[in-house]
Amino acid sequence: MSDMTAGPRAPADPDVPAMEVRFRGGGFAPESRRWVGVAVFVALIALVEWGTRAGWISPLTLPRPTDVFGTFVELWNSGLLFKHLGPSLSRLAVGAALGASAGILIGVLIGLFSYVRAGLVPLVAALFPIPKIALLPLFVIWFGIDEGSKYALIGFGTFSPTVVATYGAVDNVDRSLIRMGQSFGLSWLSIVRKIVLPGAMPGILSGLRISLAIAIILLVAAEMLGAEYGIGAYILQAGSLYDLERLFAGVVILSLLGLLVSATIAQIERRILGWRT
Amino acid sequence: MDIRLEAISHAYGDTDVLEDITLDIPAGRIVCLVGPSGCGKSTLLRIIGGLERPGAGRVLQVGAPPEGCLNPLTYVFQDFALLPWRTVRGNVSLVLEDHGIRRARARDIIDDVLARTKLSDFAGALPKQLSGGMKQRVAIARALAVNPAVMLMDEPLSALDSQTRELLMDDLIALWTRQPFTSVYVTHNLAEAVRLGHRIVVLSRRPGRICEVVEIDKPLAERLYADPDLDDVQRHLWELMRDEARAAEEELIDV
Ligand SMILES: Nc1ncnc2c1ncn2[C@@H]1O[C@H](COP(=O)(O)OP(=O)(O)O)[C@@H](O)[C@H]1O
Ligand SMILES: [Mg+2]
Numbered sequence: 001m002s003d004m005t006a007g008p009r010a011p012a013d014p015d016v017p018a019m020e021v022r023f024r025g026g027g028f029a030p031e032s033r034r035w036v037g038v039a040v041f042v043a044l045i046a047l048v049e050w051g052t053r054a055g056w057i058s059p060l061t062l063p064r065p066t067d068v069f070g071t072f073v074e075l076w077n078s079g080l081l082f083k084h085l086g087p088s089l090s091r092l093a094v095g096a097a098l099g100a101s102a103g104i105l106i107g108v109l110i111g112l113f114s115y116v117r118a119g120l121v122p123l124v125a126a127l128f129p130i131p132k133i134a135l136l137p138l139f140v141i142w143f144g145i146d147e148g149s150k151y152a153l154i155g156f157g158t159f160s161p162t163v164v165a166t167y168g169a170v171d172n173v174d175r176s177l178i179r180m181g182q183s184f185g186l187s188w189l190s191i192v193r194k195i196v197l198p199g200a201m202p203g204i205l206s207g208l209r210i211s212l213a214i215a216i217i218l219l220v221a222a223e224m225l226g227a228e229y230g231i232g233a234y235i236l237q238a239g240s241l242y243d244l245e246r247l248f249a250g251v252v253i254l255s256l257l258g259l260l261v262s263a264t265i266a267q268i269e270r271r272i273l274g275w276r277t
Numbered sequence: 278m279d280i281r282l283e284a285i286s287h288a289y290g291d292t293d294v295l296e297d298i299t300l301d302i303p304a305g306r307i308v309c310l311v312g313p314s315g316c317g318k319s320t321l322l323r324i325i326g327g328l329e330r331p332g333a334g335r336v337l338q339v340g341a342p343p344e345g346c347l348n349p350l351t352y353v354f355q356d357f358a359l360l361p362w363r364t365v366r367g368n369v370s371l372v373l374e375d376h377g378i379r380r381a382r383a384r385d386i387i388d389d390v391l392a393r394t395k396l397s398d399f400a401g402a403l404p405k406q407l408s409g410g411m412k413q414r415v416a417i418a419r420a421l422a423v424n425p426a427v428m429l430m431d432e433p434l435s436a437l438d439s440q441t442r443e444l445l446m447d448d449l450i451a452l453w454t455r456q457p458f459t460s461v462y463v464t465h466n467l468a469e470a471v472r473l474g475h476r477i478v479v480l481s482r483r484p485g486r487i488c489e490v491v492e493i494d495k496p497l498a499e500r501l502y503a504d505p506d507l508d509d510v511q512r513h514l515w516e517l518m519r520d521e522a523r524a525a526e527e528e529l530i531d532v
Pocket of ligand 2: 318319
């Protein structure tokens, strides 16, 4: 093999300038850089801590992170944290489950049937931009001041984005796969179950990310009326008293909830969408 | 089971695509359809398989499909059409499940077709792990699993590189020699047509009409790579097609 390289070739002429080809193919390919996210958080918190201690951030603008943490620990020790978290999580779970499952169902029907599409797409488009918070009094009348109105608010809020994402995902399923199913004489139900739904799954899951974030946003709104306990109620109470430490402790809990939901979906995607290239 | 096409014509809106195609596809033979691109080969194949309704004329199945045939008219697509979320085994099993074939019976069929297409070692692989040639072999295995009366192949090798194409042609010939199947094989590649076709149907440019039907008597197993006997046929086919292809090409630019 060694004499291959020693074959005849033009000797390098030292007078002709040679330049190495510049690499220009980098970027545009997301890589896993987990620690950067953590570093950004830590840096921001450290900055605020330093600012509040040094005095160039007044305690009226931002609470000191260590104080917020102290409030959080207090909340934990007194057991109040779980008293607030329990009802909130159940509202979130029930409301989002209702809204998302109804949304996926309607979205799939819109994707499959032209009449359903013609009838419901304009309706969904009309419902989507309504701020559901504005309807809270209506939901209270319809579903009662107790849990019913809270489930309804969160459910309606998650419903419309889920519908839009789902029928988009069904529309995007590779037509050639459906034609393949038909050419093998698969039944309509088999084509839906084995080709359309798995093919739409990536789009449905990425729609759920957005819908569930909206559900967390609406949790606070849902607890505006008739809620004694709940993270939202806790934040609203702290806000009305201008108790910034407690307000921030509540906000941090919501953020953590959001992170948790997003991580869960990422985990599900890794598990069931491993077939994607 | 034979297939008979009777005076098939078809148009998409104002564009006539096929005109008066009458053709017999005898059992146990491979009929190749060649013609310039856009002349309606894929459309004709979709009409034969019942995926599209012809504007005029009809497609007849003459005789009963063989015993144990689950899907008489079965396609092999150019883009493979494998479900990316199913393994090789799962992709084959997909077409058996609807016929109530499960467990041991399904396993026997799947093992058999995977062995015939030399895929036994890849039963658990996902499509994304396979090369193009292997994906097309999976699609062929899937088609064989339903024991088709007629295989409708739409440019099955056109997405593959030329070495893979040669290998797969050998595979197809071996499959046919072991157990002759009936096939309508669409291609724009004349070398494929003379290698695999018992009968080669040359279509004109759009609207597609039958220009000539060429029979090749030499048995498939005796046809070799760059076979001199086939060269004459291939040259003759090219002569028939050259002007049509050029005209079709210029037509596309005009549009
Ligand atoms: N679904 C369709 N709607 C309208 N025109 C079509 C459709 N399918 C094919 N065509 C047109 O019909 C002609 C024949 O197409 P096709 O059968 O795919 O040709 P080939 O496979 O021979 O290249 C082309 O001009 C194409 O643009
Ligand atoms: Mg075609």
